[in-house]
Amino acid sequence: MAASPTEKPSFRVIGTRPVRHDGFDKVTGRAKYGADYSFPGMLFGRVLRSPHAHANIKSINIEKALALPGVKAVVTSADLPEAPDKMVAAGEAPVNLNHLSSNVLAREKVLYDGHAVAAVAATSAHIAEEALRLIEVDYEVLPPAMTVEAAMKPGAPIVLPTLRNKEDGPDKQTNVANHMQFTRGDLAEGFTQADFIVEREFKTAMVHQGYIEPHNAVGIYGGDGHATIYCSTQGTFNVRALSATVLGMPEGNLKVVPAEIGGGFGGKLVIYLEPLSVLLSRKTGQPVKLTMSRAEVLRATGPTSGSTIRCKMGATKDGKLIAAEIWMAYEAGAFPGSPVGAGAMVIIAPYMIPNFKIDAYDVLVNRPKTAAYRAPGASNAALASETVIDELAEKCGIDPAEFRLINAVKEGSPQVVGPPFKRIGFVETVEAIKNSPHYKSKLEGPYRGRGMASGFWFNVGLQSSATVNIHSDGTVSVVIGSVDVGGQRAAQAMIAAEVLGADIKDVRPVVADTDSIGHTDVTGGSRTCFTTGWAVHDAAQDALRQLKERAAKLWEMKPEEVLFENGKFVPSRPSEKAKPMTLKEIAGRLGRTGGPVVGRATVNPRTVGPAFATTVVDVEVDPDTGKVQVLRATIAQDVGKAIHPAYVEGQMQGGTVQGIGWALNEEYFYDGKGVLRNTGLLDYRMPTCLDMPLIETEIVEVPTPGHPLGIRGVGEVSIVPPPAAVANAIAHAIGVRMTQLPMSPPRLLKAILEKRAANETQAAAAD
């Protein structure tokens, strides 16, 4: 574990590895995920989905379905309020009401294979499925636009007839929802100064977050106009706001209770089944549970964009990057909102490049509306930039780690969008890789290669609330609104325990519903430990301040004369009445000194903690099949401060393996009609235990200035480097530069055979 160069305070609890508080329930099967909930009289819901990628809905007939014994309700978009094409406030950022509602239940058109058209509630899931077959939908099938190239061509099928973009004006139908541009310096001049220029075009396939738990929701509508949703989500307040908007009900009438969540990675930040569960419950007067099958998850939730990226970069012979010209188009899916803007802002983020022009296009296609996937847009971007940089380093004859150090951004360097970085740890991650046992080891053997890549992610702040309750026995409960996707409860309990001098076993973390905690934004954006941790820290400090006042009362002193040292309240001057007290001792005296003590805090920080990661992988390629075996992988990531190092390592390892899957095997296969053909986990091929080596981690800690604990946010950036690192490793293994993801065996084999044929032709010509 690399040490940070700045002075580190010593902690008692933070940095240790206690067993997580929710662990017992998770290993015994007691923990309740959304699909585990059951209520008396509960009905089961299923969703009818479009079999066409693009079609007008001429009519929907639900009579036969309603007549099936056991069916209690059938709903379509006719049961939802009007949804005009305008932006409305809903959750963190305004959304287009028509797009939001139409993705829940289609209106005049279906826009992708799997688009929800109707929903049924029945006394059993089997009956509900039978009922789906009895719903008659008359479709007028339209040709689909399935790639950014096809969608951007003149005369392309138009996905959303009302879509306009600012550049083409109010009269032009288009599939291009947005164009962003970032520039610096003089591009033409920059390229004339370059000694080496590399230009390549990359294509990446649409991929899915791949969480093992499908979406779920149980909706319970009370006769009083209030409803409750139990669901697995990354953001209860977001679900509440978005669902209330779609349903046309006051947000305050909806309560969202977070079930445990079986993975999200960004895909469970949005709504699908939640408003349907309430809609069906309202119609039937009974609780309704909806779950998705795996096929529905793949067809009809939010994968991330496939993309086309043209990347041209120039460097001087001493290894300085001098110019970059990038054109990138990402699939938005059926509605605007791909992460192309984020991709454009991160693609060259780790490097000081004086001249660049980046054009980014958000393009509609007849695929599901994309949702966030762990550092959205960044892995696609890094594939392009980090492999071009690898080629430039090769041409300059400079080691890839050194090349990165020559060009690295540091504190004060401008970001792509302009503002200068504050203290960051990119250089430290490259150094950590250089000094790692992996990098220092020799890789020998035919068809073996080593590749390195770096990545960046902004991380966000947003809003969090926390309360810290001091119980009369001196134990503490910490109440947060952040859903726990993988160890968060432990981290928050540790922060409170640290501040209050409590034993970690005496602190109970609680993830609360939307009525029981103040507004808290989503678990995502690498913000949870950062912002909720900040709130818990401040709430614990608030409790501490109140406890000092109580001690002061008991000791007949002023609060400023009470110190808190080594877990004890001690007087700053000796006094008869002032005997040092532990938290437990003072907790027993709260009733008589003013009543219960509850610490509270809310935060909405202006500071954020941008994160960098550098990853190195060793691969072996089978030249006869194109299969790639990952032999070894190491990731170095700047996490600011690792609260619970085991779960920090877990984030680094998990993102690395997702990135490897993205690199080697995962992709959506659509046929000529725009229908998804690999709707199961056999053919949507994610890494298994047998595919992976142990993932070595180097935790770098460069604290975020301004954060009370220096936390930076850890969840996302680990997924950014791997596709490029694997591509670079393959290039060094077999001398082939892959520019398409995934680098699956058929593609790799084709490239190997082409190279062999080209070599043979060359050799023959030389004879």
Next chain:
Amino acid sequence: MAKKTVVETTINGESMEFLCEPRQSLLEVLRDELELTGSKEGCLTGDCGACTVILDGRAACSCLVLGVEAQGKSITTVEGLASSAGLHVLQQKFLEHAGLQCGICTPGFLMSAKALLDHNPTPTEPEIRYALAGNLCRCTGYDKIVKAVIDAASTLAAGSKAA
């Protein structure tokens, strides 16, 4: 709707009887009829292993077994791992090594690992990876899961030597 059948099995050491339709899978029966929701649904096609139980001594995807096929068989689910004496060594090691993040795949992994160790108490790392290849995890990258099983195996082996 077909008539329901009475099925007699042993689940987690207890004799149990349940009613089910022929079309209901064992997974569905466990979760919806018997309220044993520890086994999870991830794919219903036997690809993710989240529904793994031990059926007559072998790890099996309960989504691929019909409820009626359980007649006369012995089933262990994750609910049957711990005893009144405490957690099973595997469960303990998963916690100590942080071999879970969201936890949805954990019951399946625990059952596959138990089935492995019941047959092969001293597996190598490749043997562990092979035995667990049918269980998908998207959060951990498998590193800490493998380490937990390695540690559990050696702890159990040491314990049985001492016995």
Next chain:
Amino acid sequence: MATVVIPSLLRKYTGGADRVTVSGRTIGQVIEELVSRYPEVRDHLLENGDVKPSVAVSIDGEMGTGGVLDRVGETSEIFFIPAIGGGC
């Protein structure tokens, strides 16, 4: 006087200027002055009287959280950048 760095695609409205000095003690006042000088930037920066939700404001390297209410210093450097999608 604070400096506003003009986003690439809006420079056509400012006669090519990429850095503009403005007076104003809040973001609201800064935008008001920009709009009075270059009216076409209004729809790109403002919506319903506040900063457009798709626009994030950076003031001296920190992210604004108050929209038009955010305070601006005597020599602040202000960037208007695309807001990245919330959370992942």
